[in-house]
Amino acid sequence: MLSQKMQDALNAQINAEFWSAYLYLSMSAYANAQGYPGMAHWFEVQYQEELDHVKIFFDYILQRDGRVMLDPIQGVPTEWANPLDLFQNTLKHEQTVTGLINKLYATSLEDNDFATQSMLKWFIDEQVEEEENAKNIIDSLKMIGDNGYGIYTLDKDLATRVYTQAAPLAAKNA
Template identity: 45%
Template sequence: MRSEKILDMLNEQLNRELFSAYFYTAMEAYFASQNLDGFAHFFMVQTKEELDHARLIFDYINKIGGRVILKELKQPKIDYSSPTEVFELALSHERFITSSIHEIAKAALEEKDLTTHNFLQWFINEQAEEEETMDKILRKLKFIKEDPSGLLFLDKELSTRVYTPPSILQEN
């Protein structure tokens, strides 16, 4: 059973995933302006992943016979004081997204919408990974205290991030 309440929440989540892509594109631009190309690459890959999340929700809404409603995207933060600030904001954003998805999953259970609840399990697992990724890099930044050679080392590490579309998207 699908309800209007769940559809509204899914549309809101679609907007949040698109905003995440926008938010991370701004971070990519910041790092590109700082000549930290590995960090910029990391956020380019992150943006693609967020667009995949949006696509999965877009397809799901259509699949269950709902109507996708695109809303306004607010302007993301453009300037950052340091790489550490970027990752602090990225981590807190991912935590917000996690709680947002958990809220939909809880509401789906209340509405006895087990199909949506099942659909969201992939997102719940993905969010745990997203938080872990951001947190790990943030802890490394704090560890090196943004020392230039440490930053360049981390920049090199982040340049190796590979974009892989989610397997559930490849199946479609």
């Protein structure tokens, strides 16, 4: 059974993950409007991954005999200066999410909640990957600069990203 403190923190994370999904859907819409279908696709995959994260936390709370409480989702940005700004904001957001996951883990340590610690391990590893992916795209955009062909090529490359269901969710559904 979850402590009230842990349940509240996990519910807050559900809301944060929904907000992340909403943000990435907004980024996808922006990229589409700017003529970057590959970037739009990349953000659509991010959106789908965030929904998977919501479901993992949602199911975990229920599995631990807790209660899920959904809050309204706050508005998200809808405009960015250019692709570099878009991905710099992505990295900044992922760093914020990493901080949230780390706080959850710290709460689970305070509560001696070993089950939650085990569940959060996957998210900790996932955040390392999320930050690395955004940083790699930023590095590419910085090398490309204003080179239209380079941006075109990167956009085509980002269009090849394949959505794969989040690991804990996939394992549960196997």
